[in-house]
Amino acid sequence: MERVIEGRALVDGEVEAEALVADEPLSFWGGYDQRTGEIIDRRHPLSGQVAAARVLALPASRGSSTTTAVLLEAVRSGKAPAAIVTVAVDYFFSLASIVAGEMYGKPIPIVAVAPEDFATLRTGQRIRICRDGALIVRTGAVL
Amino acid sequence: MAMRIIARMAEICGADSLMDITGAHIDSALFQGDATLEFAERLAGLGAKVVVPTTLNVSGVDEHGWREWATPPEWAAKARRQMTAYQSMGAIPTWTCAPYQTEWKPNFGQQIAWGESNAICFANSVIGARTERYPDLMDICAAVTGRVPAVGLHLTENRAGQILMRLVDVPRRAQEDDEFYPVLGSLIGKIAQDRIPVVEGIEIVPAEDQLKALCAAAAASGAVALIHIIGVTPEALSLESAFQKKSPRQTVVITMESLRAARRELTTAAGEKLDLVVLGSPHFSLAEFKKLAPLLEGKRRHHDVQFLVTSSRLMTELADKAGCLAPLKQFGGKVTVDTCILTTPMLRQEINTLMTNSAKYAYYSPGLLNAQVVFGSLEDCVRSAIAGKVVRDESLWRE
Numbered sequence: 001m002e003r004v005i006e007g008r009a010l011v012d013g014e015v016e017a018e019a020l021v022a023d024e025p026l027s028f029w030g031g032y033d034q035r036t037g038e039i040i041d042r043r044h045p046l047s048g049q050v051a052a053a054r055v056l057a058l059p060a061s062r063g064s065s066t067t068t069a070v071l072l073e074a075v076r077s078g079k080a081p082a083a084i085v086t087v088a089v090d091y092f093f094s095l096a097s098i099v100a101g102e103m104y105g106k107p108i109p110i111v112a113v114a115p116e117d118f119a120t121l122r123t124g125q126r127i128r129i130c131r132d133g134a135l136i137v138r139t140g141a142v143l
Numbered sequence: 144m145a146m147r148i149i150a151r152m153a154e155i156c157g158a159d160s161l162m163d164i165t166g167a168h169i170d171s172a173l174f175q176g177d178a179t180l181e182f183a184e185r186l187a188g189l190g191a192k193v194v195v196p197t198t199l200n201v202s203g204v205d206e207h208g209w210r211e212w213a214t215p216p217e218w219a220a221k222a223r224r225q226m227t228a229y230q231s232m233g234a235i236p237t238w239t240c241a242p243y244q245t246e247w248k249p250n251f252g253q254q255i256a257w258g259e260s261n262a263i264c265f266a267n268s269v270i271g272a273r274t275e276r277y278p279d280l281m282d283i284c285a286a287v288t289g290r291v292p293a294v295g296l297h298l299t300e301n302r303a304g305q306i307l308m309r310l311v312d313v314p315r316r317a318q319e320d321d322e323f324y325p326v327l328g329s330l331i332g333k334i335a336q337d338r339i340p341v342v343e344g345i346e347i348v349p350a351e352d353q354l355k356a357l358c359a360a361a362a363a364s365g366a367v368a369l370i371h372i373i374g375v376t377p378e379a380l381s382l383e384s385a386f387q388k389k390s391p392r393q394t395v396v397i398t399m400e401s402l403r404a405a406r407r408e409l410t411t412a413a414g415e416k417l418d419l420v421v422l423g424s425p426h427f428s429l430a431e432f433k434k435l436a437p438l439l440e441g442k443r444r445h446h447d448v449q450f451l452v453t454s455s456r457l458m459t460e461l462a463d464k465a466g467c468l469a470p471l472k473q474f475g476g477k478v479t480v481d482t483c484i485l486t487t488p489m490l491r492q493e494i495n496t497l498m499t500n501s502a503k504y505a506y507y508s509p510g511l512l513n514a515q516v517v518f519g520s521l522e523d524c525v526r527s528a529i530a531g532k533v534v535r536d537e538s539l540w541r542e
Contacts, residue, residue, distance in 0.1 A: 025337075029511075030510040030511045034175070040511075040513075042509045060337060060366065061366070062336070062365065064260050064363070064507075065170050065260050065263070065277060065279055068278035068279045068281070069171065069175040069178070069279040072175075072178045072182070072280065073176040073177070073178045073179065076176070076177060076178040076181075077176070077178075088337065089155065089156070089157075091155065091156065091276070091278065092278045095152060095278050095281045096278070098148055098151050099148065099182065102147070102148065103182055104178075
């Protein structure tokens with residue numbers, strides 16, 4: 001089954017990957033290992049999961065302003081999420097991606113979606129991010 | 144490049160226009176890896192200069208003291224290169240996460256672009272200066288261009304409170320205690336997330352360092368950039384002014400019960416074992432050094448427990464002149480400047496359990512240092528360092 005969620009591409013790009021979803025915001029500083037892509041905030045529901053090369057869906061970033069630097073480092077080391085989907089228009093993730101574009105020509109798509117759409121996202125779904133910000137979500141592959 | 148980044152961010156924020164700033168505080172000088180260094184050297188290489196008075200947050204290394212610690216020389220060399228790059232752009236080498244306790248403290252109403260979550264929260268809340276939450280890499284772009292998107296907390300209408308937090312039956316005795324503020328801050332941040340909380344029920348005038356601890360905690364457990372405290376902070380003379388005549392969308396009651404739970408959450412270690420006591424996130428102030436010194440007088444730390452204060456060069460110098468460093472040294476304690484335990488790999492692997500009076504250290508240490516943490520008051524921290532094991536006075540928190 002496939003369905004389409006309209007989103008706003010804060011930083012555009014095209015990618016398809018498996019989703020990793022949590023309903024709690026995350027600070028990348030102290031929360032994301034830039035060398036491995038593991039989520040290391042031990043108080044976060046995704047603690048221990050690896051977000052590298054996945055579509056990471058979080059309501060927003062949280063806390064430290066160093067989140068952007070960690071995301072930039074993760075892009076440089078190839079351990080960044082493939083894309084990030086948020087509810088809020090997240091300046092931190094957007095900024096990091098813009099700078100990743102400036103520095104390395106490798107921006108990652110950052111998309112904001114409505115809260116009711118965000119609530120339908122689940123870990124393990126395959127999500128295709130389109131350049132216009134639309135998300136194509138594939139669920140329940142074979143019954 | 145800086146202007147291009149600012150302009151794209153303005154688009155994303157939906158800003159109608161850019162506006163001028165008259166001060167900046169840069170968190171980007173913190174060495175996080177090759178990418179942050181390359182970004183700094185790219186800007187510096189392009190000849191970027193800051194156009195407003197610009198202070199620097201903590202760096203990735205204690206520039207002159209790193210050899211006393213486990214900091215790898217290669218890390219130190221790169222972190223120092225990054226420090227040099229930002230200084231070459233004309234920023235002031237304050238190297239502190241408490242820039243509001245320096246002579247470059249902003250004024251009420253001043254439009255600034257600050258990085259560092261605790262400093263942002265303090266500047267907006269306690270001083271009434273106006274800054275958005277500027278992330279690393281953007282703060283320097285604002286300092287170089289002198290311009291930011293005219294959005295968010297720069298604009299009066301966006302500074303109204305959004306959620307009311309009412310303290311109920313929280314005794315004055317608790318409110319007077321330093322340990323109360325990091326705990327309250329943690330709870331505020333957790334509840335508020337990215338909304339603007341208005342706190343009602345503080346009956347005393349908290350000290351600057353108490354508000355510092357509160358802001359740092361709230362900005363760690365949530366994305367809080369502005370807290371109004373009725374009768375305390377400058378934009379919160381009354382509920383009406385804090386909410387700008389609107390009504391709160393939500394009201395939450397804060398009791399000793401909820402505070403006790405928040406305090407429990409700050410501790411992750413189970414036992415009494417202790418390797419390090421660390422104070423000073425945000426950076427220890429002169430007033431805090433003055434409070435600490437008499438507690439250490441004539442005493443000595445347990446040989447199994449290290450004792451560390453993180454601060455700025457400036458505050459350490461003042462503390463020395465005030466006679467506060469000698470007791471610390473005799474106690475067996477050390478001071479690290481320019482940086483902190485979270486931003487430089489200075490601690491040895493054997494440091495597994497640390498104790499602190501800082502909610503920010505308590506919040507980030509498990510993830511960043513893979514360490515267990517115990518939260519306690521300043522007095523608890525000192526007594527534990529002497530005893531060689533965790534000792535906490537629970538009397539303030541007993542039911």
